[in-house]
Amino acid sequence: MPIVLANNLHSSKFDSDNVSPFSTASGCSSSAPSSIARPQLVSGTDPCDAIRRLIGSNGSIAISDLRAIQRLGSGDIGSVYLAEIKTCGGGGGGRVLVAAKVMDKGELEGRNKSARAKTEREILEMLDHPFLPKLYGCAENDKLTCLLTEFCPGGDLHLLRQRQPGKRFDEHAVRFYAAELVVALEYLHVLGIIYRDLKPENVLVRSDGHIMLTDFDLSLKSEYGCSPTAQFVRGPRPSSSPSTTSAHRTNSCNHFPNCIVPGVSCFHSKRGNRKKPARLGGPTDGLEFVAEPVDLRSMSFVGTHEYLAPEIVAGEGHGSAVDWWTLGVFIYELLYGVTPFKGLNEDRTLANIVARGLEFPKEPAVSSAARELISGLLVKDPAKRLGSTTGAAAVKRHSFFGGVSWALLRCEVPPHVPPAFSVDGGSSGELTDDSSAEAPVEYY
Missing domain, CATH: 1.10.510.10 (Transferase(Phosphotransferase) domain 1)
Structure with missing residues (x-):
């Protein structure tokens, strides 16, 4: 049974769901573009800095500090969403966006996938490389685990290949x-x-x-x-x-x-x-x-x-x-x-x-x-x-x-640079860890 996180995540049941930042994450990408018009990211916006500011003011980051914007896709052990760090504010910075992978612990246990989720988190914590993900933080409670990583607005190479002449590069x-x-x-x-x-x-x-x-x-x-x-x-x-x-x-x-x-x-x-x-x-x-x-x-x-x-x-x-x-x-x-x-x-x-x-x-x-x-x-x-x-x-x-x-x-100059990326308005509704549900796959 899927666990649903409402977009208004201020409900008391999530107030204690804290995010632990990893100091190794650095060099976060900021100006974000895509093939479909969406939120304008301001140059210099850094999810790492936003998380550190929240840690400094509150001592922790709660899931209520995140706002769901759009479901990006789903996989075998969870669903991925475009999410915004709501309370980073201040200093005239742009909106801070992350990719949030949400997994249901009960579902993982029932399908014997907990070890895979644990391995993925351990690997992300180890990585520090320009062509691999940056793990900004990890939020979890008794029911959910949520990994916060870099959002790539250009989508994946499968979708990009489909848009090429002859569907090939x-x-x-x-x-x-x-x-x-x-x-x-x-x-x-x-x-x-x-x-x-x-x-x-x-x-x-x-x-x-x-x-x-x-x-x-x-x-x-x-x-x-x-x-x-x-x-x-x-x-x-x-x-x-x-x-x-x-x-x-x-x-x-x-x-x-x-x-x-x-x-x-x-x-x-x-x-x-x-x-x-x-x-x-x-x-x-x-x-x-x-x-x-x-x-x-x-x-x-x-x-x-x-x-x-x-x-x-x-x-x-x-x-x-x-x-x-x-x-x-x-x-x-x-x-x-x-x-x-x-x-x-x-x-x-x-x-x-x-x-x-x-x-x-x-x-x-x-x-x-x-x-x-x-x-x-x-x-x-x-x-x-x-x-x-x-x-x-x-x-x-x-x-x-x-x-x-x-x-x-x-x-090197990439063969394809995504057009300017922008996010319109606020959220789209809900974050859900139901990986079996159909998802709009516009990016992932």
């Missing part, structure tokens, strides 16, 4: 989105997290056009003490296609011609020990940072059917290589408008994933580099899959990403 756009996902997955793997649910619906577009990977309730997280060992390696990584030369790691950024991109990733694990670079004889082509949770394994059957890796379908157990498989399906879908193994029904799709060979449509014309990358990522044997041993280091070296300035991705 050109290679420049695909390279941009895929590159940002590669470093996001790299960061997660460094923390000992396997994402496991990559698909366009889970990739949101921020107001500046850069992406945010969201929805971690299917992710697998290693326990403390079991995080991957970070190390530096030399020489070219094995790849299904000719690797790029060392010149690709010293490309100048388009915006900063004199800036040389380092060959070593700038993302480091907060946990785990790093080994010293191995002493190798002979000439080298630079050092690369590698940290993959290769020892993290699961037998769970999780994910979205068209994106499931063969080892998951076959029940053989899986590790971090499933994320590189899903990246291959993701790139294929963005380029061609369909997934590579889709069948007439779910059973046929699963059979195709395990047994059918990879085929490329004749139209649209796609570069050989793109096809080679997809072929390397969609190798059915996870041990031979691109990225299976050295992870993102191998994927980054592929010629499809030639010229990408990995350390300066945030400087």
